[in-house]
Amino acid sequence: MSPHDMVLTRVGLRFQGRCYPCTIGRGGLAMDKREGDGATPRGAHRIVGMLYRPDRMARPADWALPIRPGDLWSDDPGDEDYNLMVRAPYGHSHxxxxxxxxxxDLVIVTDWNWPKAERGRGSCIFIHRWRRPGYPTAGCIGLRPGHLRRIAAAIRYETRLIVR
Structure with missing residues (x-):
């Protein structure tokens, strides 16, 4: 492990000497993640992107990309664009x-089942804002908005999300 890694622990997401409260998928942690199971996959996941709403916030990092109207994420295992960002109109599940x-508004993108997705293994795991404390996600990691912005600004090229 690197000191730049984010590590999911029983009490939160540890990053740069701090522990941030977080939420995980409604299906708990899984070694064998499947599309729609609501689980957060175990493993070491590289950070491969960051997306943000430019109409709602300043760019959180110089490498973050804006989310535009019509930007979607495919979660249809039957489509060739499964687990990729796509544009509307898009006739498949997304x-x-x-x-x-x-x-x-701010999404940190991991390399879970990306860039060459195995169909049905689950679409991307994001790190994003939580709905509220203790409310589970669909498999992603949820954080308080201020904590998410702090982490986003401090991520480095080598940062990974470690889920044990």
Whole structure:
């Protein structure tokens, strides 16, 4: 492990000497993640991207990309673009990245089942804002908004999400 890693512990997400309260998937932790199971996959996951809503916040890091109207994330295992960012119109199952609520105003993207997705193994695991303390995600890691912004600004190229 590197001192730049984020490590999920029983009490929160440890990063740079601090422990941040967080939420995980409603399905708990899983070694064998499947699409729709709500689980957070165990393992070491590289950070491969950061997305943000430029109409709601300043760029959190110089490498963050804006979420535009029509940006979606494919979660349809039957489609060739499974587990990739796609654009509307898109005729397959997907998640809207530009949401009315603030859940995806800032999204840290991991390499779970990416870039060459194994169909049905689960779409991307994001680190994003939580809905509220203790409320589970669909498999992602949820954080308080201020903590998420602090972590986003401090991520380095070598940072990984470690889920044991």
């Amino acid at each position: 998640e809207a990245l530009r949401r009315a609520d603030p859940l995806y």
